[in-house]
Amino acid sequence: MYFEYQSFRSFKVNTEPQFTIAQNEGLNEEAEAESENPQKRLAYEMDMLKDPSTGKIPFDIRHKELSYVRELNQIERNNIRSSAAGISQTNASPFVNYGPFNIGGRTRALAIDVTDEDILIAGGISGGVWRSTDQGTTWTRTTNFDQIPSVTTIVQDKRTGKTTNWYYATGENIGNSVSETGAFYLGDGIYKSTNGGVSWSLLAGTATNSVTTLGKFSLVNKIAIDYSNQSETEIYVAGLSKIYRTVDDFQTVTTVLGIPNTGFNSADIAIATDGTIVASIPNKSSNGTNPEEGIFISPDGITWTSITLPAGWPSSFRRVELAFDPHDENFFYALGETFLYKYDRSTSTWTTLTDNINVNEESVQGFDAQGGYNLEVAVHPGNQNTVYVGGTNLLRSPNGFTTATDRKHIGGYTGTGTAGPYANHHPDIHTLSFLPSDAKKMFTGSDGGIHKTNDNTASTVVWSSLNNGYVTSQFYTVDLYRGDRGDNQIIGGMQDNGTWALFQNDPTSSWIQAYGGDGAFSAISYNALYASAQEGQMGRFELVDNTYQASEDISPSDDDEEFLFINPFIVDRVNQDRMYVAAKGKIYYTYDIRENPGKGEWEEINGTGITSQPVSALATSVQPEGVLYFGTTTGRLQKISNTKEITTVENISASNLPQNASITSIAVDPRDANRVFVTFGNYGIISVWMSEDGGQTWSSISGNLEENANGSGNGSSVRSIEILPNGASGEKVFVGTSTGLYMTSSLNGASTVWTQQAPNIIGNSIVIMVKVRPIDGKVIAATHGSGVFVGYYDTGFNPEINYSIEGESRAVIRANQSFNQGQGFAFKWFKDGVEITGQTGAELVVTATGTYKCQVTDQLGPVAFTNEVSFDFDVVAGIDDEPFNENVQVSPNPSNSIFNINLDVAYATGFNYSIYNSNGIQVVTGKKEFYNTEERFQVNLGSMPDGLYILNVDNDKRRDVIKLLKQSN
The missing domain is CATH 2.60.40.10 (Immunoglobulins)
Structure with a gap:
């Protein structure tokens, strides 16, 4: 073999690899094994959002913070109009939504246009209203980004001459006290479309005007229209422990059931074709003195009669969904979180069906309503005996669940008792719709978006996804590879949808799943993808020949109580084989994640003074490397100045920082480890802080993100912060908030002015996380309900x-x-x-x-x-302290160019080789597939400087380290 070192200077452009992920069912099943727990998720969000002074999320904060943002944007527009300079371009290219194109988010509302079956209208619980004109092949969002995106129910007025009128309601009550956790999910009333769902406007009579108490339509479970009334538009709304009625398009509204009630329970309503109405009002949350609760029936919506509940009905119940039998409306079904009953109006009797739905606390099989989070019941329009029940799974009975033996598992989880979704379907069923012309064709809305089957009666039901640009996915986290200009890799974790990655520069490309469960923190390093699921489950995917191969589970502990529901971990920014994992009262770490440490094999940073406080954010430095900052859900900030030798943990909390508030993110200036930024997610506090001395002192840079200087008022919840260097000293600082993405390029303490980015593209979406790449100005904003947005900014040149x-x-x-x-x-x-x-x-x-x-x-x-x-190496040259082999024949040596080397027969099957100069720098590397021992291995160093070089030759049988002396004549 002949090798010649060439010295030249040229610009290098690499061809981006075509990455993919090798699926590993074992890792996915481990992550899926613990299905979504709505209560744990809400507790996690509660800690992040609550006002520390009250312990509660401010009432109607979503409505109020959006009103404040509108005022800010109007001031910005006025300033631009009055400025001679006009608008300055802040980003090099507009933001583009990158999906996920093939993944839908939690969908509770879905309807088929009675005049055109190709038109579907659906609503994501935090993604707004979407419309399809080709039965789900493509979708268009029809609500604006400044309209409340929390869609819970949609209905069409199906009466002749009224079919272009549609209504949807907002605000989801998913089981917890509205005065506490659920307050962030308050809606803003009822919206109406008069053009078939193409555009929407808020009905003034339903708008929430109170800032201290709930409005009638702050939380709505169902809207229903009495189609039997041809002279009036008679609409009913099931709200919190009450039923409301209007006949004048909500100009006036009457409470017709539950007037004395004070509870926070999700009511439900169903209307028969003759105008008979049934309603449910649960009592899990106390309805006060002399309440109206249980199951009721009315012939006109004004006069109501309580139906005596059957034996076995639980004394306390959280939610009950109702459905008439369309074949005989004397019958209706009542499905609760642990029961199913059928009522016969003609005989006033109940039939108990509970034993036949397999009520099961194991979400992967049987019926599990998860406390009423997912609940749906429907009768097949073409067969009175075929009944569907939805919880985490979709169940079907051919005899109305009168027996258990014929019950069929047709969606949700696999149904085999193991974790993982049913083929082309998704767990957590919220709504069902049947095609009017062919009731075998059925659509489901779930936590995974929208799916369709062409035969809901088949022995094995086959589903297809309609998530074709229905971008309603709810991200928790996102990451990109920071290393290379033009790299297209994005990875992110989504609520109840696992962790997925995108490798193409195409917004319509399909994302590829890496990990199951509730997608949590994720990362991309030089040689691996990392993914995690709820409560500390973690997996590593090593890059082998452009394919990310799943390795072992790398979770530090199997005690899920050690971790937050969405638990942070980070890869060190400089030494990317180091990893740090947050836990309660400590941090797990490893110096070499390539060893795939498992449970009990991680090192621990203890003695941090945070006892049982959960660590909620971490960040490492770039220049110099080795500084680790971390913070907790109670607002404590800590610092380790040298992660190469961890000896002390420094408390850098300051008295002027918010107390008992949750730290949501930390960012370190890659040019200076002493410049560190911290955000707090809670309402009612100053949210954004900065230190320029490594945490010794802190100053607010919240500026106009807060309504008032002390953090009170209606400012946004700040979730994430990132710094994009702009040359040696300039910068663009981004924050992701509950009202969108903001940026400033001029830090000015408490007077800092933040400007909303892409107001007509990202708008007021909840930006849960921001990531940047300094080498090309790439910015990624992940939202909780509207997918991922990608944009580029003009910055200085910032290599790393x-x-x-x-x-x-x-x-x-x-x-x-x-x-x-x-x-x-x-x-x-x-x-x-x-x-x-x-x-x-x-x-x-x-x-x-x-x-x-x-x-x-x-x-x-x-x-x-x-x-x-x-x-700081112990040796100057050589590999792994191998001794030099003085017995290998090299001729000539010294040489001014060519060295002829006789190698052992052990190298006949091939070998790897590398050459190092006297500074220990590798100058040559290569591989020889076959070696003929009758020939000599040649190396030409003629164009290299004189000096001592070290040749390393090795294969699986032998290794030699040889001195070569380059010496000109």
Whole structure:
């Protein structure tokens, strides 16, 4: 073999690999095994949002914070109009929604247009209203981003001449006290469309005007229209422990049932074709003195009669869904969280069917309503005996659940008793709709969006996803690979939809699933994807030949009480084989995640002074590396100044920081480890803080994000912060909030002015997390209900390096690469401030002690140095302290160019080789597939500087380390 080292300078553009993920059912099943727990999720969100002074989320805060944002945006528009400079462009390209195109979010509302079966109208619980004109092949969002997106119920006026009129309601009560956790989910009344769902407007008579108490339509479970009334538009609304009636399009509203009630229970209503109405009012939350609760019936919606409940009906019940039998409306079904009954109006008798629905606390099989979170019952329009019950799973009975033997599991989880979704379907069923012309065709709305079957009576029901651009997914987290310009990888965790990744620069490309469960924190490093699920479940996917291969479960502990519901972890920004995992009262860490540590194999950072406080945010530094900041759900901030040798944990909490508030994110300036930013998610406090001395002192930079200087009022909840350097000293700082994405390029303490980004694209969506990439100005905003948005900003040139340790005395340093044509990079490497001759690649292999950095030249013009990394190796050259082999014949040696080397027969099957200079820098690497021992292995170092070089040769049988002395004549 002949190898010649070439020294040249050129701009390099790499071809981006076509990544994919190898599916691992074992890891997915582990994550799915613990299905979504709405109560735990709400408790997690409660801690993040509640006002520390009251312990509650402010009433109607969603409505109030949106009103405040509208005022801010109007002030901004007025300032622009009065400015001679006009509008300045802040981002290089507009934000684009990147889906997930093939994943839907929690859907409680779904209806088919009675005049055109191709028209579907659906509502995501935090994603607004969507309309399809081709039965789910494509979708268009028809609500604006400044309208409340919490859609719970949709109904069409099906009367002749009225069919273009549609109504939807907002505000979801999912079981917890509205005065506490549920307050964030309050709606804003009833919306109406007069053009078939193409656009919507809020009905003034239903708007929530109170700032201290609930309005009638703050939380709505159901809207229903009495189609038998041809002279009036008679509409009923099932709200909190009450039933409301209007006949004048909500100009006036009458409470017709539950007048004395004070509880926070989700009522329900169903209307027969003759105008008979049945209603349920639960009592899990006390309805006060002399309440009206239970099951009621009325011939006209004005006069109501209580139906005596049957023996076995629970004394306390949270939610009951009602459905008439369309074949004989003398019968209706009542489905609760632990029971199913059928009522016969003609005989005033109940039939108990509970034993036949397999009430089960194991969500993966049988009927589990999860406390009333998912609940639906319906009779097949084409067969009176076929009845469907929805909980976590979808069950079907051919005899109205009068027996258990013929019950069939047809959706949700697999039905085999193991975790994982039913093929092309999703758990947690909220609504069912049948195609009027062919009732075998059925649509479901679930936590996974919208699905359709062409035969709901088949022995094995086959489903297809209609999540084709129905972008309603609810992200918790997102990440991108920071290393390379033009890299398209995005990964994110979503509520009850697992963790998925996108590898294409195409908004309509399908995302690929990596992990199940409730998708939690995720990350991308130089050689792996990381995904997690609720309460600390974690998996690693190692990159092998452009495929991310699932490795072992890397969860630090199997005690889920140690972790938050959505539990943070981070990969070190510089040494990307280091990982830190948040826990209660401590941090788990490993110096080499490549070893796939499992339960009991992680190191722990204890003695932090946070006892049982959950760690809620972590961040590491870039320049210099090795500083770790972390904070808790109670507002305590800590710092470790040297993660290479963890000896002390410093408390950097300050008296002026919010107390008993949840830290939602931490960001460290990649140019200066002492510049650190912290956000708090709670309402009623100052949310955004900054330190320029490593946490010794803190100052507010919340500015106009707060309505009042002390943090009170109707300012947004701040969830995430990121800093995008703009050259040596400038910057763009982004925050993700409950009312959208904001940015400032001029920090000015408490007077900082934040500007909403992409107001007509991202709008007031809840931006749960922001990620940036300094090398190309890429910004990703993940929302809780509207998917992921990607944009690019013009910034200065900001290259970075990261590294991995290979053995005890070798490291591989990586600079940014470019995948953009015409935007390549050229590289110069430096050790201890001196250029390393001949090193022009994007990677540098080092074995010598010293401080390294890279000068990167952009083909577009800019030149900049990266951050620095330092190593303290025990040996200057060689691999893993291997001794030199003085017995290998090299001729000539010294040589001015070519070295002829006689290698052992053990290398006949091939070998790897690498050459290092006297500074320990790898200058040559390669592989020989076959070696003929009658020939000699040749290396040509003629173009390299004189000096000592070390040749390492190895395969699975032998290793030799050989000295080569390059010496010119």
